[in-house]
Amino acid sequence: MNKPPNIIISCRKVGKVYHDGSRELVVLDGIDLDVPEGELLTITGPSGVGKSTLLHIMGTLDKPSSGDVFFRDENLRTISSGKINLIRNREIGFVFQFYHLLPEFTALENIMMAALNKGARKKDCQERAEELLAQVGLSERATHKPGQLSGGEQQRVAIARALFNRPAVLLCDEPTGNLDERTGAGIVDLLCNLNTAAAVTLVIVTHDDSIALKADHWVALHGGKAEVRK
Numbered sequence: 001m002n003k004p005p006n007i008i009i010s011c012r013k014v015g016k017v018y019h020d021g022s023r024e025l026v027v028l029d030g031i032d033l034d035v036p037e038g039e040l041l042t043i044t045g046p047s048g049v050g051k052s053t054l055l056h057i058m059g060t061l062d063k064p065s066s067g068d069v070f071f072r073d074e075n076l077r078t079i080s081s082g083k084i085n086l087i088r089n090r091e092i093g094f095v096f097q098f099y100h101l102l103p104e105f106t107a108l109e110n111i112m113m114a115a116l117n118k119g120a121r122k123k124d125c126q127e128r129a130e131e132l133l134a135q136v137g138l139s140e141r142a143t144h145k146p147g148q149l150s151g152g153e154q155q156r157v158a159i160a161r162a163l164f165n166r167p168a169v170l171l172c173d174e175p176t177g178n179l180d181e182r183t184g185a186g187i188v189d190l191l192c193n194l195n196t197a198a199a200v201t202l203v204i205v206t207h208d209d210s211i212a213l214k215a216d217h218w219v220a221l222h223g224g225k226a227e228v229r230k
Contacts, residue, residue: 008169008201009035009058014067016053027053029224030067035169040195040202042212045221051205052173054221058203059171060088093162097174099154101146107133108142111161132160136190152183156190169201170194176208188214
């Protein structure tokens with residue numbers, strides 16, 4: 001199946017069903033969704049509607065029960081797990097509600113840790129991490145550990161970490177859900193600036209319609225279906 005040339009992620013008739021004994025729970029029911037490259041798309045809906053499930057499927061962290069997901073021209077259902085891993089590691093960055101920073105390491109070390117563990121040169125990793133800390137406005141907090149950072153600062157470190165490999169798309173699952181309103185607004189502004197200045201494609205899952213209003217495209221989930229609102 002061909003998809004438009006500027007679509008980075010495409011879902012076609014994506015379904016997700018969970019089984020608990022004889023009980024069947026349909027979370028996603030034939031979702032059609034396109035993510036245009038370089039744009040900001042939000043996915044909204046109440047808790048339990050399947051927003052995170054859909055995001056995980058789009059990011060190759062989960063598989064659909066039915067349907068197809070395309071990344072650029074690749075149908076993820078028909079390629080090897082090794083190639084899927086390459087796409088996930090090189091092309092996709094993840095930001096979650098909880099920051100998942102390593103408490104014993106500094107902000108700088110948290111950002112470059114994954115690359116160091118894969119054998120990258122420390123000098124190169126440090127230069128990239130310092131560049132990213134400056135980008136998210138935390139250069140002066142480089143040597144601080146997570147326990148010495150506010151929630152908003154920890155989320156900025158998590159965003160910098162997600163950008164380390166220069167991913168084509170950043171998938172954000174309730175990135176402001178653990179923050180107060182003012183701090184959350186700052187994180188949203190940072191993500192929007194990254195989308196504009198760094199041309200990073202963004203998909204943000206949120207329950208906050210005010211965030212959705214900032215997006216190029218707004219998709220609302222309800223009853224396993226997707227409604228395009230913008």
